[in-house]
Amino acid sequence: MTTALGYLGxxxxxxxxxxxxxxxxxxxxxxxxxxxPWRGRKLRxxxxxxxxxxxxxxxxxxxxxxxxxxGLILAxxxxxxxxxxxxxxxxxxxxxxSIIRELGPLLTAIIIAGRSGSAIAAEIGTxxxxxEIDALRTMGLSHVNFLFVPRMVALLIVLPCLTILADAIxxxxxxxxxxxxxxLSSTRYLNQTASALIMKDLMTGLVKSGFFALIIAVVGCYxxxxxxxxxxxxxxxxxxxxxxxxxLIIAADVFFTALFYAAF
Numbered sequence: 001m002t003t004a005l006g007y008l009g010x011x012x013x014x015x016x017x018x019x020x021x022x023x024x025x026x027x028x029x030x031x032x033x034x035x036x037p038w039r040g041r042k043l044r045x046x047x048x049x050x051x052x053x054x055x056x057x058x059x060x061x062x063x064x065x066x067x068x069x070x071g072l073i074l075a076x077x078x079x080x081x082x083x084x085x086x087x088x089x090x091x092x093x094x095x096x097x098s099i100i101r102e103l104g105p106l107l108t109a110i111i112i113a114g115r116s117g118s119a120i121a122a123e124i125g126t127x128x129x130x131x132e133i134d135a136l137r138t139m140g141l142s143h144v145n146f147l148f149v150p151r152m153v154a155l156l157i158v159l160p161c162l163t164i165l166a167d168a169i170x171x172x173x174x175x176x177x178x179x180x181x182x183x184l185s186s187t188r189y190l191n192q193t194a195s196a197l198i199m200k201d202l203m204t205g206l207v208k209s210g211f212f213a214l215i216i217a218v219v220g221c222y223x224x225x226x227x228x229x230x231x232x233x234x235x236x237x238x239x240x241x242x243x244x245x246x247x248l249i250i251a252a253d254v255f256f257t258a259l260f261y262a263a264f
Contacts, residue, residue, distance in 0.1 A: 056158030067166035071173025095174035109212035113245035121241035124224025159213035
């Protein structure tokens with residue numbers, strides 16, 4: 001029992017230490033992004049644009065495909081229960097609100113964490129073990145401004161955009177299934193969807209996606225910059241980046257859902 005508690009305590013302290021370091025890295029990167037022009041440094045616009053293309057544009061097919069299937073699944077599962085009460089029209093409410101508030105931001109963030117968060121960790125980790133980051137410091141360049149800021153800014157821009165796209169595609173998936181199998185008219189379904197949604201639902205999802213983007217960027221950069229041990233270390237950092245990002249994304253989702261529920 002004592003051994004188990006000691007192990008749990010050590011792991012908890014280790015997690016809190018890493019969390020503190022990631023919070024410091026997040027603050028340093030955000031302050032660098034905001035204050036760089038005032039310090040005589042230029043933001044690397046071309047690098048940021050390249051990251052936006054790689055993280056955002058290249059992720060559109062997988063995000064849209066998964067969002068569409070999730071919309072179909074939600075419509076099928078909710079229709080199965082609501083059909084018993086003759087209330088299949090409320091499939092529109094359930095699909096729209098669930099996707100806009102929760103599933104759109106959450107699934108998009110998880111996809112990007114697995115696809116791009118791991119790539120960030122692998123790229124920076126490879127540079128770390130290859131001593132390229134030490135070379136940047138030797139040349140007097142800030143590795144935070146050179147590597148971290150473009151990736152964080154790109155994620156903060158493209159993840160909310162991908163979330164809006166996923167929301168729309170998911171609702172379309174539920175719409176297509178409903179009008180094809182539930183004998184609901186197109187006009188009735190769309191009117192019910194419009195009446196079920198309010199601006200607060202969309203803003204809730206966008207606020208979440210902004211924090212999810214911050215988590216993915218910080219975890220990926222932190223795991224990359226702390227990489228040690230060559231190729232094996234890069235692999236471990238990549239795996240840890242995905243696992244940690246998904247864990248923190250879900251934890252943040254629980255926190256913000258409870259916060260918005262209590263506030264509104």
